[in-house]
Amino acid sequence: MSLTHVWGLFMHPDQEWRSIRDEKPTILKFIISYLLLMAAIPAVSGYLGTTITGWRLPGGTEAVRLTESSAAIMSVFAYFATIAAILVISGFTHWMARTFGSTPTLGQCIAFTTYTATPLLIGGLSGLIPSLWTAMIIGTVVICWSAYLLYTGIPVFMDIPFERGVIFASSILCVALVVLVATMATTVTLWNLGAGPVYT
Numbered sequence: 001m002s003l004t005h006v007w008g009l010f011m012h013p014d015q016e017w018r019s020i021r022d023e024k025p026t027i028l029k030f031i032i033s034y035l036l037l038m039a040a041i042p043a044v045s046g047y048l049g050t051t052i053t054g055w056r057l058p059g060g061t062e063a064v065r066l067t068e069s070s071a072a073i074m075s076v077f078a079y080f081a082t083i084a085a086i087l088v089i090s091g092f093t094h095w096m097a098r099t100f101g102s103t104p105t106l107g108q109c110i111a112f113t114t115y116t117a118t119p120l121l122i123g124g125l126s127g128l129i130p131s132l133w134t135a136m137i138i139g140t141v142v143i144c145w146s147a148y149l150l151y152t153g154i155p156v157f158m159d160i161p162f163e164r165g166v167i168f169a170s171s172i173l174c175v176a177l178v179v180l181v182a183t184m185a186t187t188v189t190l191w192n193l194g195a196g197p198v199y200t
Helices: 004-011 013-021 027-053 068-100 106-128 132-158 162-195
Strands: none
Touching: 004 013, 004 106, 013 106, 013 132, 027 068, 027 106, 068 106, 068 162, 106 132, 132 162
């Protein structure tokens, strides 16, 4: 049922959140059937985009590409970093839920976080055509939709008042920003250790 919710989250999110709330997903099954699959979209797209399509620098005439080994290393790191980030945010969501008067299972929190991030993961398809403007336009759209799903989904999914849901959603957003900064810092550290991009 996991993949069937994707269309609903774009077309009628309120109704879809209620349907998702009524499910009791097991952690391992959900991770294998949905999270691992969706997290591969930006990683694989980035690999193909940087090794096959390439991108053009301002004033350049030839496309710039990464070596396959370099792109593979970076894609694998991006894949596991995406999964780790979602699981960390899910853990904080589960931990904070009681404070806001809700008692979801950890599996439900992982499902909520992953479904909320689904527009971002699908937006990773933009990596097939590496371009600053493409990334900015698509990135803005999917970030806004994920934020919309977060703020409208929390009250429905957690079955709490809207006002309390806004505060809960803002708390999750703050955690997500901290995780993003930590991921960026880790990336810079790995680049300095020699795992940075290698151009053809």
